[in-house]
Amino acid sequence: IVIGPSGSGKxxxxxxxxxxxxxxxxxxxxxxxxxxxxxxxxxxxxxxxRKTAFVFQNYNLFLNKTALQNVTEGLIVARKMHKAExxxxxxxxxxxxxxxxRYDYYPSQLSGGQQQRVAIARSLVNExxxxxxxxxxxxxxxxxxxxxxxxxxxxxxxxxxxxxxVTHDQExxxxxxxxxxxxxxxxxxxxxxxxxxxxxxxxxxxxxxxGDSN
Numbered sequence: 001i002v003i004g005p006s007g008s009g010k011x012x013x014x015x016x017x018x019x020x021x022x023x024x025x026x027x028x029x030x031x032x033x034x035x036x037x038x039x040x041x042x043x044x045x046x047x048x049x050r051k052t053a054f055v056f057q058n059y060n061l062f063l064n065k066t067a068l069q070n071v072t073e074g075l076i077v078a079r080k081m082h083k084a085e086x087x088x089x090x091x092x093x094x095x096x097x098x099x100x101x102r103y104d105y106y107p108s109q110l111s112g113g114q115q116q117r118v119a120i121a122r123s124l125v126n127e128x129x130x131x132x133x134x135x136x137x138x139x140x141x142x143x144x145x146x147x148x149x150x151x152x153x154x155x156x157x158x159x160x161x162x163x164x165x166v167t168h169d170q171e172x173x174x175x176x177x178x179x180x181x182x183x184x185x186x187x188x189x190x191x192x193x194x195x196x197x198x199x200x201x202x203x204x205x206x207x208x209x210x211g212d213s214n
Contacts, residue, residue: 067094071122102114
């Protein structure tokens with residue numbers, strides 16, 4: 001989990017990993033393969049993008065399409081998959097996120113938590129090796145957020161893929177993560193387990209920020 005105050009660079013980092021923004025410098029290591037951001041080719045970017053998927057905070061669902069249509073749209077249009085095959089894959093993805101009874105529901109008929117599940121299912125159908133999540137639960141109320149935290153942890157363990165998860169919520173970061181990256185001012189302040197971050201902060205900023213759960 002990547003955590004830090006607003007403007008610390010969390011979302012920019014996520015977008016650079018997915019090449020939605022261009023980093024001026026730095027190195028991306030993926031499966032022990034190194035890529036220099038200022039030298040990477042379009043072909044390499046396309047290859048890496050196929051291994052990642054992005055879940056946005058505002059869901060980005062098509063309001064005029066059902067849950068199943070939202071999930072299968074990319075498979076049919078971008079990947080030119082046969083509709084019947086895409087539907088089968090889409091249903092399995094919606095089943096995984098607990099929406100087996102909502103295939104034909106439109107976003108306006110779904111709760112905020114259910115809409116976020118559709119957005120996650122839409123990302124999972126691409127079978128990514130890394131799932132990038134930009135404050136995916138920020139728009140939900142506290143009860144739904146707690147439920148979705150458990151759901152995301154279950155999905156991550158079940159699918160055994162890497163989640164890079166951005167949040168500004170200290171409690172969410174400490175309870176959901178295996179590794180925490182604390183950022184401020186566009187720089188990484190500390191990387192460690194939740195226990196290390198909480199018990200052994202490297203500097204005053206980390207101590208103050210992680211210690212403040214309000």
